[in-house]
Amino acid sequence: MTLEKNFDFNKFEDQIYQRWLENKCFNPIESEKQYSIVMPPPNATGILHLGHSIGLTIQDIMVRFKRMQGHETLYIPGTDHAAIATQSKVEGIIFKETGQTRHDIGRENLLSEIDKFVKQSQETIIKQTMKMGTSCSWDHLKFTLDENISDAVLETFTNLFNDDLIYRKGRITNWDPNMQTTVSDDELEYLEETTDFYYFQFGPVVIGTARPETKFKDEVIVVHPEDERYKHLIGETFEVDWIEGKITAKVIADDCIDMELGTGAMTITPAHSQIDFELAEKHNLKIEKIIDLEGKILEEVSTTCGGLTIKEARKKVVKILDEKGLLVKTDHKYKHSVPVNYRGGGIIEPQVLDQWYLDVNKPNVDFDGEKLSFKQIMLKVVEDGRIAINPSRFNKIYFHWINNLRDWCLSRQIWYGHRIPAWYKGDEIKVQKDSPGSGWKQDPDTLDTWFSSGLWTFTTLGYPEPNQLLEKFHPTSLLETGHDILPFWVARMILLTTYATKQIPFKDVYLHGMVTDKKGKKMSKSKGNGIDPLEMIEKYGADALRLSLVIGSTAGEKTKLYEEKIASYRNFVTKVWNSARFASMNLNDFDVNNINLENLTKNEADKWIIKKLHKLIQNSTENLEKMKISDCGSQIYEFLWNDFCSWYLEISKTNLNLDTLVYTLKNVLILLHPYMPFATSQIWEELGIKGELMLESWPVFNQEYADLNTEKIDDLCATINGIRSLKSEFSLQTNNKVEININTNEAEIYDFNQKAIQKIAGCILNINQTTDKKFINKVINSQTQINLILDQDFDIENEIQKSQKNASKIEGQIKGIQARLSNQKYVANAPKELVDESKSQLEELNKQHTILLDKIKNLQNSL
RNA sequence: GGGCGUUUAGCUCAGUUGGCUAGAGCAUCUCGUUUACACCGAGGAGGUCGGGGGUUCGAAUCCCUCAACGCCCACCA
Numbered sequence: 001m002t003l004e005k006n007f008d009f010n011k012f013e014d015q016i017y018q019r020w021l022e023n024k025c026f027n028p029i030e031s032e033k034q035y036s037i038v039m040p041p042p043n044a045t046g047i048l049h050l051g052h053s054i055g056l057t058i059q060d061i062m063v064r065f066k067r068m069q070g071h072e073t074l075y076i077p078g079t080d081h082a083a084i085a086t087q088s089k090v091e092g093i094i095f096k097e098t099g100q101t102r103h104d105i106g107r108e109n110l111l112s113e114i115d116k117f118v119k120q121s122q123e124t125i126i127k128q129t130m131k132m133g134t135s136c137s138w139d140h141l142k143f144t145l146d147e148n149i150s151d152a153v154l155e156t157f158t159n160l161f162n163d164d165l166i167y168r169k170g171r172i173t174n175w176d177p178n179m180q181t182t183v184s185d186d187e188l189e190y191l192e193e194t195t196d197f198y199y200f201q202f203g204p205v206v207i208g209t210a211r212p213e214t215k216f217k218d219e220v221i222v223v224h225p226e227d228e229r230y231k232h233l234i235g236e237t238f239e240v241d242w243i244e245g246k247i248t249a250k251v252i253a254d255d256c257i258d259m260e261l262g263t264g265a266m267t268i269t270p271a272h273s274q275i276d277f278e279l280a281e282k283h284n285l286k287i288e289k290i291i292d293l294e295g296k297i298l299e300e301v302s303t304t305c306g307g308l309t310i311k312e313a314r315k316k317v318v319k320i321l322d323e324k325g326l327l328v329k330t331d332h333k334y335k336h337s338v339p340v341n342y343r344g345g346g347i348i349e350p351q352v353l354d355q356w357y358l359d360v361n362k363p364n365v366d367f368d369g370e371k372l373s374f375k376q377i378m379l380k381v382v383e384d385g386r387i388a389i390n391p392s393r394f395n396k397i398y399f400h401w402i403n404n405l406r407d408w409c410l411s412r413q414i415w416y417g418h419r420i421p422a423w424y425k426g427d428e429i430k431v432q433k434d435s436p437g438s439g440w441k442q443d444p445d446t447l448d449t450w451f452s453s454g455l456w457t458f459t460t461l462g463y464p465e466p467n468q469l470l471e472k473f474h475p476t477s478l479l480e481t482g483h484d485i486l487p488f489w490v491a492r493m494i495l496l497t498t499y500a501t502k503q504i505p506f507k508d509v510y511l512h513g514m515v516t517d518k519k520g521k522k523m524s525k526s527k528g529n530g531i532d533p534l535e536m537i538e539k540y541g542a543d544a545l546r547l548s549l550v551i552g553s554t555a556g557e558k559t560k561l562y563e564e565k566i567a568s569y570r571n572f573v574t575k576v577w578n579s580a581r582f583a584s585m586n587l588n589d590f591d592v593n594n595i596n597l598e599n600l601t602k603n604e605a606d607k608w609i610i611k612k613l614h615k616l617i618q619n620s621t622e623n624l625e626k627m628k629i630s631d632c633g634s635q636i637y638e639f640l641w642n643d644f645c646s647w648y649l650e651i652s653k654t655n656l657n658l659d660t661l662v663y664t665l666k667n668v669l670i671l672l673h674p675y676m677p678f679a680t681s682q683i684w685e686e687l688g689i690k691g692e693l694m695l696e697s698w699p700v701f702n703q704e705y706a707d708l709n710t711e712k713i714d715d716l717c718a719t720i721n722g723i724r725s726l727k728s729e730f731s732l733q734t735n736n737k738v739e740i741n742i743n744t745n746e747a748e749i750y751d752f753n754q755k756a757i758q759k760i761a762g763c764i765l766n767i768n769q770t771t772d773k774k775f776i777n778k779v780i781n782s783q784t785q786i787n788l789i790l791d792q793d794f795d796i797e798n799e800i801q802k803s804q805k806n807a808s809k810i811e812g813q814i815k816g817i818q819a820r821l822s823n824q825k826y827v828a829n830a831p832k833e834l835v836d837e838s839k840s841q842l843e844e845l846n847k848q849h850t851i852l853l854d855k856i857k858n859l860q861n862s863l
Numbered sequence: 864g865g866g867c868g869u870u871u872a873g874c875u876c877a878g879u880u881g882g883c884u885a886g887a888g889c890a891u892c893u894c895g896u897u898u899a900c901a902c903c904g905a906g907g908a909g910g911u912c913g914g915g916g917g918u919u920c921g922a923a924u925c926c927c928u929c930a931a932c933g934c935c936c937a938c939c940a
Contacts, residue, residue: 006902190939197940209940222940257940266940273940336939393867397935400866404937484935513934518875520933552876552888557868558933560875568889571902582899634877638887649899721906728894728906759897762905813884820883825920834882841883 003581003686006574007679009541016681017130025694026137028072035071036473037063038460039129039136040481040489041080041144041453045089045121048128050515050523050549051482053533054559056132057546058512058629059480063135064674065624066477068698074473075135076460078142079122083417083449084187084341088179090114090416107415114416128534133542133677135694140469142460144452145418149459153418153452154433156500157410161422161431165365165374165499166358166410168422168429172270172277173353173409174339177295178346181413182355184448185406189342197334198318199263201326203240203249204233208262210334211269212321213313216243216302217288218267222279225253227264243320244303252283271352287352295349310349356420356445357407360495367498377498378402378491387494389509390627391556394486401487408492410448417446453489454496457505476506483511483556510627513558515549520560536566543676544570550675551633572637573679576672579645580683583658583665590658592666593690599659601708604749606660608713609648612639613664614705620671621701636671644668647717654755662687667699712749715784716757719750722780723761726788730776741766741775744784777855779806782847800859807852810845817842 020026028034037059042052059075067073090113091102102110122143129136142149160166174183197210205221223230230251237250249267256275257264270280270287280287290301297313299306304320305313321327339348360374367377379402381387382395389395411420422443423430430436455463457479461470475497479490490509497505517523523530536545547569553559601607616639623632644664652661666689673680673693684693723740732738740763744750750757750767758765775787776799817838820826827835 003899005900207940211940258938261938262940268940275938275940334939338939396867400936487936520869554876562875564889565875567902571900574902575900578900578903580899585899631877631879634887645899646904724905725907731894762895762897809884816883820920823920826882827920829920830882838883 001584001686001688003577003584003683005578005581007541007577007682009543009573009678010538012682013131013133013537013542013678016678017133020135020692020694021138023692025692026075026135027139028074028137029067029695031070031072033071034074034472034477035063035066036074036076036476037478037480038076038457038476039078039134040479040485041078041142041456042125042129043082043085044079044118044125044143045082045086046125048125048131048533050531050533050561052129053132053545054512054515054549054553055480055482056129056134057549058510059478060132060134060136060546060677061550061629061674062478062480062624062627064677064694065698067135067694068670068673068696070697072472074137074140074469076140076142077126077129077134077136077138078144078456078460079125080453081118081144081417081449083412083414083446084179084181084183086114086118087414087416090117093117102415110415131534131537131542133546135677140460144449144456146459148462148465149452149455150418152455152459152464152500153447154421155464156455156496157421157447157451158431158433160358160499163364164359165362166356168354168356170352170354171357171409172274172350173355174341174348175293175351175353176341176346177293177349179341179414180293182353182409182411183341183348184409184450187342188339188348190337191340192335192337194333194335197262197331198321199328199330200321201328202242202265202267203238204236205230205251205265206263206328207265207267209266210336211272211314212317213297213305213310214269214272214290215267215317216290216297216305217247218242218269219247219249220268220283220285221249221251221265222254222257222268223251223265224257224259225255227257227259230265241324241326243317254279254283272350274350277350277352289352291349291351293351355409356411356422356443357409359407360405361407365499367502374495374499375402375405378494381494381498381504386504387507387509389486389511391511391554394483394509394511394556398486398491401491408448410451411443411445412448413445415444415446417449418452419443420445420447450488450492451496454492455500457493457497458501458503463501474501475504478508478510479506480510480512483513486511508627511556513553513556515561516558518560518562520558531561531563536563540566540570541573541678543573543679547572547633547675550629551637553630555627572641573676575641575645576669576676577679577683579640579649580665580669580687582649583661584687586656586661587658587687590662592662592687595663595666596659597663599657600663601705602657602660603652603655603752604710604712604716605648605651605655605753606657607708608710609643609664610660610705611708611710612643613667614702616671617667617699618701618706621698624674633675636668636675640668640672647713650760651713651716651753651756654759655752669693670696670699712746715746715781716749716753719780719784719786720757720761722778722786723757723763723788726776726778726786727762730788730790730794737762737764739764739766739789741769741771741787741789742784743768743787746783779848779851779855782844782851785851796859796863800856803852803856803859807849807856810849810852814842814845814849817845 039059040055063073063075094100094113174188176183195210197208198212199206199208209215233251234253237248239246240249268276268279269290270276270285271289272291289298292298295310297305297308305316341348363371363373365372365374365377379399382398389398420443421431421433423436423440425440457476458470458474461474463470493505517529521529533545544566548561548566549559600610616635619635620632669680669684677694681693727738742750742765747767754765771789773789775789776794777785777787779785821838
């Protein structure tokens with residue numbers, strides 16, 4: 001059967017994927033060796049973007065490769081409830097439709113609305129994941145709110161509490177007054193802002209601040225202990241005229257003060273600033289609330305500003321102090337960055353609140369037979385190589401993050417998510433799944449999304465129920481994700497997994513970079529430079545998108561993507577397709593399922609391609625083992641396009657050996673399959689090859705084939721190139737059948753391939769014949785020279801010049817090699833092969849040089 | 864402020880432990896529809912490997928230094 005001219009991906013992709021699903025091709029097939037990946041769960045309410053696409057492609061390439069290598073392969077898909085993102089999205093929709101807030105409709109109603117929304121949009125992201133060709137086991141699909149995951153979350157939380165690793169405490173926290181929730185440090189985004197910076201006279205010193213509205217109860221001045229300006233004041237107490245009358249202030253010293261900043265003296269507001277809070281704790285100072293959770297000044301704090309918003313209060317305080325003559329000056333161009341909740345956009349107002357924290361420093365965790373702290377464990381498993389991060393430079397970032405890690409604030413004041421299993425009755429606290437009885441009230445807060453994500457590798461395998469999957473596939477083999485969530489997610493998985501299972505979650509971490517536009521800029525809706533993967537799939541096919549995402553990109557580095565790039569890989573898919581189409585047109589009654597291996601190296605050209613194929617098999621296997629996905633892909637690309645299509649197919653057209661042709665094609669389809677699963681599968685099927693390509697065995701490298709001598713075909717290719725450039729030099733049209741006389745010591749190979757050469761190079765080839773006609777001579781190598789026979793006269797002078805130029809070029813090379821070889825240190829230090837190679841090169845060049853000189857002499861004689 | 868990365872042809876990138884004449888693809892120019900493919904084929908032009916210094920028989924590759932761009936972390940009274 002002959003293939004159509006192009007691969008109709010719109011017609012076949014879904015059909016092929018459906019077949020894979022029906023035949024359960026994605027499920028593990030029992031084997032001694034296991035390979036498992038858990039998919040980083042996309043947000044349940046999200047739509048597929050290029051960040052997902054690149055991750056899915058890399059994961060799927062590895063999974064398909066390992067599956068074909070005979071591993072029992074499990075690739076688990078899932079979705080994440082993404083608590084804050086999802087809740088704020090649904091709240092937004094409800095508010096837009098009905099004008100109601102979550103407090104109007106209540107907890108139960110909001111949760112049921114969110115559930116509905118999530119169920120619907122989950123399907124979208126799943127369908128889109130399928131579009132990429134992802135070969136994950138949908139039977140194992142997980143959602144971070146699944147029952148067993150909830151059980152695992154509650155169990156882990158309870159155990160942590162019982163092991164004294166979590167605690168509840170009032171502490172300074174990032175509070176988002178808009179969304180009425182705390183936000184973790186990692187969920188902050190800093191927006192640069194230009195604002196007013198005020199200088200006030202505060203007793204004996206001038207203080208600088210951008211936040212006068214917080215300063216009602218500032219009673220402590222902090223200076224640097226070494227600061228000559230203030231040294232004499234340290235420890236002193238003053239009566240200070242301030243916003244609402246006289247207050248008493250004292251001066252303390254701390255070396256965290258930057259003498260260069262502002263005036264080098266500041267007052268502190270412990271309840272509403274991270275650094276002030278830490279200072280207050282350190283120096284045992286009073287911590288007084290100034291601002292309430294709505295972002296308004298507390299009534300009891302200020303008689304003048306109570307109840308005002310931050311903005312209003314700031315103006316008023318400045319006015320009061322100005323009127324009192326205490327405003328020294330104002331800097332209107334003060335630049336600083338304000339922390340914002342990157343999910344909801346609200347400006348963060350630090351607040352002291354009761355929150356649940358996970359203690360990262362307490363050595364209370366059993367691991368490796370020791371009592372260690374979470375920090376120690378997280379460092380240990382990466383330091384000792386149990387977990388390998390690729391690229392390894394991210395180790396530094398990881399270590400740095402851990403060394404600076406503070407206790408993890410676990411609680412969130414939102415409703416969607418895993419509710420904290422803590423119960424209160426008066427001052428009593430109990431941590432357990434179910435209510436301890438009447439009169440006990442459950443903590444209204446939920447857990448940080450990353451808590452359940454941190455349990456992902458083993459909860460997806462059915463934990464806490466003991467089971468076979470868990471035993472077989474945990475720790476997982478690989479975690480592939482974007483480098484931006486190394487701290488968010490990867491580190492937390494290591495933390496929680498080592499705690500709950502005493503195992504590492506994964507052995508290898510592979511971090512891909514961000515996908516950007518051609519200029520390396522982030523894609524964003526507002527810039528309009530975004531590329532929609534689904535649109536590209538529709539236009540160019542999923543295979544082309546996959547190839548364009550992984551070829552030419554390196555781990556950890558950004559991948560630049562643009563439409564021309566995708567189009568060029570679509571062309572490659574077409575090229576592959578057409579090489580198979582050529583085969584299909586020539587098969588006749590050849591049995592593709594019954595290749596005669598004896599026949600593989602029948603002709604010189606067969607040997608040549610078989611050798612190249614086996615070297616490719618060797619390299620591809622090695623490269624994929626090392627996850628050098630780009631290198632591997634581009635090598636296959638080049639083999640298929642150049643070696644196989646441009647040379648082998650063309651040369652073999654006149655001496656078709658279907659055994660070798662089909663053998664090579666089949667193997668290259670297997671090698672390509674992880675990269676372009678759809679087109680390769682369709683070709684496989686249309687050629688009538690038995691079985692499902694994705695379940696085919698990965699080819700085995702054969703050293704004997706790699707050792708074949710193929711110089712004759714290399715020379716033949718050089719000859720063809722020579723004829724082509726000769727023709728081009730004399731502006732002879734490509735299809736013009738010129739006459740070529742070839743003088744060669746390798747007559748046999750030229751004789752055998754005479755027709756092929758004539759066709760490929762567009763010439764009539766005479767082998768070792770003489771002629772009386774005029775001709776132009778070209779030296780291919782010392783064994784072979786070609787003569788282009790010309791009807792018309794040609795410029796002999798010009799020819800002589802060209803040849804002389806050539807000769808002097810060769811002379812230059814000869815001199816270079818001679819100089820090298822006469823350098824004692826080179827001969828002594830360079831590897832022997834290199835020296836030998838130089839010697840034989842020199843020999844060859846000398847021969848060519850002699851031939852060239854002869855040629856020039858002849859030309860001169862004919863003048 | 865601390866750390867990391869990048870810099871090779873007009874563009875996007877390869878270039879293994881240093882090894883001899885630095886390679887692809889796209890774009891460009893010339894030529895060509897030869898029945899797998901114009902989403903194609905052939906040929907050509909295009910590079911002082913960011914600058915400077917050093918180590919070496921030999922440097923795009925190793926070291927030092929400077930520069931530009933990008934990213935991450937911390938801080939921002």
